[in-house]
Amino acid sequence: MVTIPTVPLRDGVAFPQLGLGTYNLRGAEGVDAIVSATAVGYRLLDSAVNYENEREVGEAVRRSDVDRDELIVTTKVPGRDHGYQETLDSAAGSLERLGLDRIDLYLIHWPNPITDRYVEAWTALIEAQQRGLVRSIGVCNFLPEHLDRLQRETGVLPAVNQVELHPYFPQAEQLAYDAGHGILTESWSPLGRGNDLLNNPTVVRVAETVGATPGQVVLAWHLARGAVPVPKAASDARQIENLGALDVTLTPGDVEAITALGRPDGRLHGLDPATYEEF
Numbered sequence: 197m198v199t200i201p202t203v204p205l206r207d208g209v210a211f212p213q214l215g216l217g218t219y220n221l222r223g224a225e226g227v228d229a230i231v232s233a234t235a236v237g238y239r240l241l242d243s244a245v246n247y248e249n250e251r252e253v254g255e256a257v258r259r260s261d262v263d264r265d266e267l268i269v270t271t272k273v274p275g276r277d278h279g280y281q282e283t284l285d286s287a288a289g290s291l292e293r294l295g296l297d298r299i300d301l302y303l304i305h306w307p308n309p310i311t312d313r314y315v316e317a318w319t320a321l322i323e324a325q326q327r328g329l330v331r332s333i334g335v336c337n338f339l340p341e342h343l344d345r346l347q348r349e350t351g352v353l354p355a356v357n358q359v360e361l362h363p364y365f366p367q368a369e370q371l372a373y374d375a376g377h378g379i380l381t382e383s384w385s386p387l388g389r390g391n392d393l394l395n396n397p398t399v400v401r402v403a404e405t406v407g408a409t410p411g412q413v414v415l416a417w418h419l420a421r422g423a424v425p426v427p428k429a430a431s432d433a434r435q436i437e438n439l440g441a442l443d444v445t446l447t448p449g450d451v452e453a454i455t456a457l458g459r460p461d462g463r464l465h466g467l468d469p470a471t472y473e474e475f
């Protein structure tokens with residue numbers, strides 16, 4: 197079993213440098229995959245109301261041999277539940293589906309700035325943390341303007357901002373903003389969700405040079421830039437392969453070459469948090 201190193205969040209929690217994405221891990225197979233991930237070393241599990249797998253994640257936590265307190269169970273409030281009371285009710289629903297007495301990391305899934313109720317949702321996350329229902333609080337897909345507003349209106353910044361981040365969309369400015377404000381950046385779709393990224397000639401060349409797989413090289417690129425990737429992998433073979441990224445050292449030149457793969461339209465599905473709304 198691999199011991200994943202941690203980085204400190206602004207609230208003092210020791211946070212694993214790499215986690216498991218659980219989008220599409222559902223049913224009995226999903227539970228098995230998540231239990232297997234904890235057996236090989238994963239401690240950070242990334243779920244959401246909208247993945248419709250909180251029951252599976254909770255079941256896996258109970259079936260795992262890993263101590264509950266070592267696991268960081270993440271879930272996310274969906275856009276349809278933004279609002280103060282709505283978000284507190286949403287947290288209660290997530291706790292019930294998870295079958296746990298605490299959410300370790302609770303995130304706002306999208307800012308939905310046109311609907312514009314994310315500050316109210318954030319106020320509820322602060323309250324849920326004070327009540328001990330959730331340990332760390334954070335956001336996903338927040339742009340600097342949304343984070344500035346949270347700071348201005350509540351005085352509390354998120355511990356984590358989980359954003360789309362992969363070599364085709366390297367997010368240098370968002371990473372710098374988050375780091376400058378003591379916010380840890382998590383990368384979603386860190387492997388490009390099965391697109392051509394792992395066959396990209398630059399990625400393949402670096403992989404051959406360092407003696408690693410393309411997936412490991414891409415994940416090592418995230419680590420080198422200070423982001424925590426949450427790759428989803430159903431099989432224990434790929435889960436173990438992805439943990440191997442922790443042993444891969446890239447040169448600054450390798451990191452630069454992979455960052456240079458970025459494209460202005462590099463978002464996988466064109467989901468721009470300034471305009472996209474998800475409920």
Ligand SMILES: NC(=O)c1ccc[n+]([C@@H]2O[C@H](COP(=O)([O-])OP(=O)(O)OC[C@H]3O[C@@H](n4cnc5c(N)ncnc54)[C@H](OP(=O)(O)O)[C@@H]3O)[C@@H](O)[C@H]2O)c1
Binds near residue numbers: 358388
């Ligand atoms: N906050 C948000 O708005 C947001 C949005 C999207 C995703 N997320 C989170 O981020 C997580 C990860 O993103 P994602 O699931 O979209 O995509 P991803 O992790 O980039 O890619 C997952 C795909 O890559 C495959 N894969 C995994 N390891 C591999 C390897 N070593 N070599 C080759 N292929 C490999 C997986 O296949 P198999 O599983 O079949 O092995 C799966 O098809 C999600 O699961 C979710 O938890 C958050």
